Amino acid sequence: MSVLSEDQRIQILHDLVAILSVNDHEQKVAEYLRKLLAAHQIDSQILPVTGDRANLVAEIGSGHPILGISGHMDVVDPGDADQWASDPFTLTERQGNLYGRGATDMKSGLAAMVIAMIELAAQGKPTKGTIRLMATMGEEVGELGSKYFLDDGYMKDVDALLIGEPSGWYVAHAHKGSMDIRFTSHGRAAHSSMPEDGFNAIDPLLQLLQDGNHLFREMNHETNELLGPLTFNTTIFNGGSQVNSIPDKAVAEVNIRTIPELNNAEVKEELQRLVTIQKEDGAQIDMDVYMSQPSRSVQGDSALADLAAKLGQQYSGKELKRGGIAPVTDASNLLEGKPKNYPFVIFGPGNNTPHQVNESVPKKMYLQFCDLYQDLFDQFLNA
Ligand SMILES: [Zn+2]
Incomplete structure (x- = not known):
């Protein structure tokens, strides 16, 4: 009863x-x-x-x-x-x-x-x-x-x-695990007729995200038999404020669904490497992993x-x-x-x-x- x-x-x-x-x-x-x-x-x-x-x-x-x-x-x-x-x-x-x-x-x-x-x-x-x-x-x-x-x-x-x-x-x-990461690219504003006086914050950020897509989608062959592959997606992108100004700031956020074969720490390390590549070309990009669950x-x-x-x-x-x-x-x-x-x-x-x-x-x-x-x-x- x-x-x-x-x-x-x-x-x-x-x-x-x-x-x-x-x-x-x-x-x-x-x-x-x-x-x-x-x-x-x-x-x-x-x-x-x-x-x-x-x-x-x-x-x-x-x-x-x-x-x-x-x-x-x-x-x-x-x-x-x-x-x-x-x-x-x-x-x-x-x-x-x-x-x-x-x-x-x-x-x-x-x-x-x-x-x-x-x-x-x-x-x-x-x-x-x-x-x-x-x-x-x-x-x-x-x-x-x-x-x-x-x-x-x-x-x-x-x-x-x-x-x-x-x-x-x-x-x-x-x-799967999950990571939320914010990338903030800092440039230098200038009139778009004189771009050499500034530094476009959008360009290196775009390149970084494309490198991420390439690395985690095309190059990544790791897959988990239960969970499938890791997924990498840019979900937010903001940059620039006026069409005739070189943007001094751009922000993107990505969400990554991780698997044991390519875990959160490894993903973070790979992304830091991609950021470093952009920095070597003069970019200033901060990376903030604000959520990470294994x-x-x-x-x-x-x-x-x-x-x-x-x-x-x-x-x-x-x-x-x-x-x-x-x-x-x-x-x-x-x-x-x-x-x-x-x-x-x-x-x-x-x-x-x-x-x-x-x-x-x-x-x-x-x-x-x-x-x-x-x-x-x-x-x-x-x-
Ligand atoms: Zn629930």
Whole structure:
């Protein structure tokens, strides 16, 4: 007999979607979860970060093994609400799907984890080991919250980790890394009729970005069997202010999705080399790596991954594929220092609508994960 009915489970997701935790205000989500857990005799702790931002940690059971489960409480901006068929912050059901910002990424995964803990605790479970929920803030921009969990030692004694990002019926055990880099080129302004009096800031920056494209697209033959190739893209370019002036400043930003075979440190080193080439020709270019999260990849045949795949098949009625996903997750931080054979999966309800207008989660899948997580957490700890 369940403690929470189907309607209550939907209501919890509804409540979570209604909290506007758009890259901020995760403390409101944390407070909601703390109250919900407390109503079912589960202690939790809000860990303030800054302003209205906080992480939340909650545990049931005791001793080892410790299964870490993690989900983020922030969501991305819904954009133009008029483009949505219904209000992005009001969970709305249409044709078997639940629509709303965060429905897939990842308030459904977070809700399913919390519901599973409530149900297990009500049955006096786990009888062996501990489930530690780490709900994070600031995942969508720079994986901020998980860095706090890592630095404060919450991962030290964790024996296995599940992140409930929206994999759907797929078990992921690897994801790409990500880097955001800003290049600022400084030149010297001059009237465009006398360019020899100035130094064009745009020219060397263009050359640098072309060299980057050449190096990371044409010359790069490194590819990861799960993740594919590294990708390199200039995403922002600004320079000059007047058509008849030699520009004294140009700024470009690039995003790079890294793989273990060509990691963040190696990419940085290569780019510094390209900057140096431009400097030798008289350019003045500053390089600022303002975000850098490593890729993560563990063995795909851990006991946790096997169990996730087995239960996924039971619930969905189809065989689950395993492999990698492109987006960065909190595992960039949480898996720091863990070995290649560490049991880790990304496994949670959702479809391919994250960050999109009319984001949704299949209602049935959400409800299945509420039950599946109970089986997964309990069976993993008792294995
Ligand atoms: Zn996410």
